[in-house]
Amino acid sequence: MELHLPRAHGPVSIRLVRSRDSRVLQQELLSNRSWLQPWEATSPDGPVSFDMRLGIRRLLQQYRDGHGVPLVMEYEGEIAGQLNVWGIARGSLASATIGYWVSERFAGRGITPASVAMATDLCFESLHLHRMEICIRPENRASLRVVEKLGFRYEGLRRRYIHIDGDWRDHFAFALTRDDVPEGVLRRWANGAVPRDAAAVPARDRFPSAPSAPGTAST
Template sequence: MPNLIPTLRDGDISIRPVRLRDARTLERELLDNRTWLRKWEATNPVGPMSFDVRSSIRHLQSNARAGLGLPFVIEYRGELAGQLNVSSISYGSVSMATIGYWVSERFAGKGLTPTAVALASDHCFFTVGLHRIEICIRPENEPSLRVVEKLGFRYEGLRRRYIHINGDWRDHFCFALTVEEVPTGVLRRWKGGLVPAENAAIPESDRAAAQRPLAIG
């Protein structure tokens, strides 16, 4: 079933539903941040991906109507600053989703990403009724690794050649939270300084493995 997509806010930072009229602003942000974002962008292993922002928004909205996703834009003081997408929503015995995001370079360091992820996670846990949220991050993406560390997402392992990123299959570190781990909410736990420091710790063996090519054949 479709999920109502709310506007959620903490101070100067908010997330709201993406709209077709955001297309021009999103396209400008994506183009202005190509160098900043390209190395983390999902790509198509069988051909080039179309840079059609309006089509992408329509696809996200279609998924939302089917109950499979929650597409947000991230705003800072009312200015569009990035996107956050809750995707692959499953219900029933799994009841989980994954979260992905990007933020424009000029907004880096203002706490937008952890706040947006915390707001979206709390909505998924306590309004949508999901049990588990997962975030997968490239080993080289230190800013995103700091996000899951701040929020206390628990490290679950290395996934080899997991997602096609920037032209090749890339390894990812996987992190997750379940609703039982955050009874007062992800945002409140973080803002209250109650995040277990060890949750996002990555074993050195996995860091080393991610530096080595996967043996094939």
């Protein structure tokens, strides 16, 4: 895959993850356990090894195989979190899913929406994908704000969809197709042209109110 990276919007940038990022990323994950753990994917088979170096190696192999694009999000050149494009499907589907996490100390700086917008544009322009999806737990208010800001379209409730924090959790599904954003996701957002209520969840699918959550989506 030939990607045009890094990409930047103001102080926010995305680039491919590197093996030497493992120390910083592992440190961020460990220092953000209480912030991230309620929203992290887990395994129904039990605990898995927390080895960032091995994890990056696997992500880069998926990238070489054409199945994913592992990125880091940076703010003013400092690593702020990860964004992974995963489940890339070619052929008649031509789609992928985005997942991410951001450190608590970088929350509220617009890093996640800018990074998601740039990553989605990257997939539409460089990978020639047709559809990008983000799945979010109904309790995760911060991530719901990301899809609202960028105008991802609500597409439905997926019951007990991903194993998160020790159990199978329901998720809301949001998506954009390349036809939805001919000008690009980042440009549409920067120009204030995002359609209102695209990400609105209908009353039948809404869950009771829950505490605010960090800027994460399932990965």
